[in-house]
Amino acid sequence: MTGPSGRLTRVSLILVLAALTMVGPFSIDAILPAFDALSTELRVDDASVQQTLSVYLGSFAFASLFHGSLSDAVGRKPVILTGCALYALASAWCALAPSMPVLLAGRAAQGLVAGAGMIVGRTVVRDLYDGPSAQRFMSHISMIFAIAPALAPIVGGWILGWGSWRTIFWVLAGYGFVIVLLTGVLLPETHPRSSRIPFRPKPLVTSFLAAARDPSVLRLSSAIALNFSALFLYIASAPAIVVDHLGLGAQDFGVLFVPLVVAMMLGSFLTGRLVGRVRQGAFVAAGFAIALAGSAFAVVYQATAQPPQTAWSVVPAATGALGVALIFPILTISLLDLRPRERGAVSSFQAFLSTLLNAVVAGVAAPLVSGSLVTLALVSGAFTSGALLLWLIHRRSHRAPSTRPDLPLEEPTDQL
Numbered sequence: 001m002t003g004p005s006g007r008l009t010r011v012s013l014i015l016v017l018a019a020l021t022m023v024g025p026f027s028i029d030a031i032l033p034a035f036d037a038l039s040t041e042l043r044v045d046d047a048s049v050q051q052t053l054s055v056y057l058g059s060f061a062f063a064s065l066f067h068g069s070l071s072d073a074v075g076r077k078p079v080i081l082t083g084c085a086l087y088a089l090a091s092a093w094c095a096l097a098p099s100m101p102v103l104l105a106g107r108a109a110q111g112l113v114a115g116a117g118m119i120v121g122r123t124v125v126r127d128l129y130d131g132p133s134a135q136r137f138m139s140h141i142s143m144i145f146a147i148a149p150a151l152a153p154i155v156g157g158w159i160l161g162w163g164s165w166r167t168i169f170w171v172l173a174g175y176g177f178v179i180v181l182l183t184g185v186l187l188p189e190t191h192p193r194s195s196r197i198p199f200r201p202k203p204l205v206t207s208f209l210a211a212a213r214d215p216s217v218l219r220l221s222s223a224i225a226l227n228f229s230a231l232f233l234y235i236a237s238a239p240a241i242v243v244d245h246l247g248l249g250a251q252d253f254g255v256l257f258v259p260l261v262v263a264m265m266l267g268s269f270l271t272g273r274l275v276g277r278v279r280q281g282a283f284v285a286a287g288f289a290i291a292l293a294g295s296a297f298a299v300v301y302q303a304t305a306q307p308p309q310t311a312w313s314v315v316p317a318a319t320g321a322l323g324v325a326l327i328f329p330i331l332t333i334s335l336l337d338l339r340p341r342e343r344g345a346v347s348s349f350q351a352f353l354s355t356l357l358n359a360v361v362a363g364v365a366a367p368l369v370s371g372s373l374v375t376l377a378l379v380s381g382a383f384t385s386g387a388l389l390l391w392l393i394h395r396r397s398h399r400a401p402s403t404r405p406d407l408p409l410e411e412p413t414d415q416l
Helices: 007-021 023-029 032-042 046-074 076-096 100-128 131-145 147-162 165-186 201-213 215-236 238-245 254-274 280-304 315-336 340-369 373-397
Strands: none
Touching (some): 023 100, 032 046, 032 147, 032 165, 032 238, 046 076, 076 165, 100 165, 100 315, 100 340, 147 254, 201 215, 201 340, 215 238, 215 373, 254 280, 280 315, 315 373, 340 373
16 A cells, blocks of 8 residues: 655654654653652652553553554544543643552553554554555654654653643643644544454454464564663663763753664664665664664773763663664564554554563663663663564574565655
8 A cells, every 4th residue: 555645644644643652752751850859749769659660661561452453443543532532631640649659540541541642653654555665654753753752851851940740741631632633633544444353352362362373473573672672771760870870960861862862863864765775684783783782882881981971871872772763663564564454453462562571671670770880781782682683583584585574675656
């Protein structure tokens, strides 16, 4: 299938889908500068505040099992609109929370609905575009989406300057309602009634079990999850990195996140510009090599530099972001193409696996390893190495001429 006609329509789609994808990073990163304020006002320790991430991610992972399959049954647009509206209400709940248990319940409610836009949005891309066009479109979304992880903590820090941690959640509520309006006006329905699959428990369970038992789906989903978790470990550890190790304040999170975003934008730009000219396997190999080189540099530098300099301390996060930007579009499109009739279910399965791992990273790994930048780099490198191994195994198992991942892509006729 080819994309909608008209450059304005394509640009509108990119902006709306990128805005939908940004809900997740804003929900996670905007509150990072407020951890100290949360701890003080609600009278809880740092470990309890960290659970605002893991609870959100855990419920996000559970709900992600259903968003894609539900969109396969009722259409993409109704799921996105309902999810964003409920996200706005859940954010208001968090803003009004009088205690940590109530806040955690609100964060769980946020997680249950926040994934609708991101998960179903990916499926919209694949509904509209094929082959290189899909990869190019995904890279444009990734480049815009890359701004969110840097912008969110900076905005959160600014809000703390004139408001409170509650104000951050009010801003998120407003963002949810704005996305409802944008989606309603600009996003077309891309899943026709003739292609819909009834949403019944038995077919849903069957499709997920089929995905879980499909070695190719499981390998690529796990590779995507591990690859992003290597970067997410730095994101979840940002309060410790910025405040404890670098000795900076709540308004200084951009020191870590701006280089991260610049790297992601660079990777997404390169992917979009070079698609059809450079082999897919070369993109993925370059992404893994860059990320692993950053982790190796961090281990050596942090073990020898006393005290470590801020600029060099953010290198592993930036290289990890560049690696993710080079790898993610290719692996995601490859994954969705494995089961064309069940793209929503496959997207949900991948999101579930990735978010569940990120919940463990936020709630368990980050508190354990963020006390040492050397340990942080080692664990991040281990995640990347695991993703690389899974990709190599998958690549070896797909050697048929029609599916070899290292063949050059054809130049698309439909230019973005």
